[in-house]
Amino acid sequence: xxxxxxxxxxxxxxxxxxxxxxxxxxxxxxxxxxxxxxxxxxxxxxxxxxxxxxxxxxxxxxxxxxxxxxxxxxxxxxxxxxxxxxxxxxxxxxxxxxxxxxxxxxxxxxx
Amino acid sequence: xxxxxxxxxxxxxxxxxxxxxxxxxxxxxxxxxxxxxxxxxxxxxxxxxxxxxxxxxxxxxxxxxxxxxxxxxxxxxxxxxxxxxxxxxxxxxxxxxxxxxxxxxxxxxxxxxxxx
Numbered sequence: 259x260x261x262x263x264x265x266x267x268x269x270x271x272x273x274x275x276x277x278x279x280x281x282x283x284x285x286x287x288x289x290x291x292x293x294x295x296x297x298x299x300x301x302x303x304x305x306x307x308x309x310x311x312x313x314x315x316x317x318x319x320x321x322x323x324x325x326x327x328x329x330x331x332x333x334x335x336x337x338x339x340x341x342x343x344x345x346x347x348x349x350x351x352x353x354x355x356x357x358x359x360x361x362x363x364x365x366x367x368x369x
Numbered sequence: 370x371x372x373x374x375x376x377x378x379x380x381x382x383x384x385x386x387x388x389x390x391x392x393x394x395x396x397x398x399x400x401x402x403x404x405x406x407x408x409x410x411x412x413x414x415x416x417x418x419x420x421x422x423x424x425x426x427x428x429x430x431x432x433x434x435x436x437x438x439x440x441x442x443x444x445x446x447x448x449x450x451x452x453x454x455x456x457x458x459x460x461x462x463x464x465x466x467x468x469x470x471x472x473x474x475x476x477x478x479x480x481x482x483x484x485x
Contacts, residue, residue, distance in 0.1 A: 266410050292473055301373075301462050301476035302413070347412060355401055355466040357474060359412045 266345060268364045277335040277367075281348035281360045286329060290351035293322060293333045296362075297344045305333070305346075335365075343367045372396050373465050375477035382453055383485055389449045390480045392463030398443035399465030403474060404436070407460045419446045453484040 271277050283291070289310040294302035308315045308322045308331075315322050321334040331348050345364050349357040372395040382388050392402055401420050405413040417438050419425040425438035435457075437449040446465075450457055460481055464474035 294476075299460075299479070299481070301375075301464075301479045304473055304475065307473055355468070355474065356403075356415070356418065358415075361412050 266362050266364045268366060270366045270368065271338050273338060273340060273367055273369050275338050277333075277338045277342070277365060279333045279335075279346050279363045279365065281331040281333075281363075283329050283331060283348065283350045283360070284358070285350060285352050286326075288350035288352055291322070291324060291331050292349045292351075292357070293320075293331075294347045294349060294359075295342075295344045296347060302347060338365075338367050340367045340369055371465075371467065371475040373463065373475050373477040375463055375480050377480060378478060379481045379483075381483045381485065384454050385452055387449055387451045388453055388482060389447055390461055390463075390482075392446045392448070392465070392477050394444045394465040394467075394475075397465070397467050399446075399467055400443065401466040402440060402446040403464045403466065404438060404446075404448050405462045405464070407462060407479075409460075413462060416448075450482065453482070455484045458482055458484045 292307040293305040295305050296302045306317045306320050306322050308324050313324050319336045323332045345362045347362045348360040374393045376391045404416045407413050415428050416431045417425045417427045419438050419440040421440045421443050427433045440446040460479050462479045464476045466474050
């Protein structure tokens with residue numbers, strides 16, 4: 259029979275393309291959001307954060323957009339490189355430093 | 370800055386034994402440390418929140434007698450998996466929280482536990 263398992267959403271892009279990873283969050287009271295990158299067998303690595311009083315924040319090659327109306331967060335990676343291949347998680351702060359993580363998206367970058 | 374280490378990185382043990390995992394903040398003092406568990410291709414699941422000098426707060430469904438947490442100092446928290454069984458095999462990740470400009474958690478590299 260067919261095996262049942264969990265599969266991460268996957269985004270496959272070519273090197274040099276721009277990547278957009280999306281995340282829907284659950285709590286309208288969340289006031290702080292973070293994107294993490296996790297490579298296989300490693301802990302999550304902080305990429306960029308944004309507070310709820312902002313709708314856009316830019317870092318080096320990355321931009322986070324926040325739409326509080328529809329509770330949506332996105333991470334844009336410019337000129338994606340093979341080294342960007344990883345699983346990306348959004349996380350929302352629901353009170354005193356506690357984070358709730360999204361399900362994650364696997365980004366695959368082919369040369 | 371904001372480096373968090375974990376030790377060991379990998380451990381294999383026999384069923385019934387106890388395993389201790391250490392989490393250290395190397396260059397900052399962490400008022401709060403968190404312990405997560407992650408299964409393959411899944412997200413991080415918060416197990417417990419640990420504040421220095423006080424008892425840990427466990428998430429619903431996490432057995433406090435099974436997963437003992439000690440936060441003895443502002444730079445060290447330990448997680449002990451007692452009487453480990455194969456279903457405890459997982460990737461355990463700690464993080465340390467420091468308030469400040471980012472108010473974010475910094476994660477350790479994780480510990481892969483395999484119980485035979």
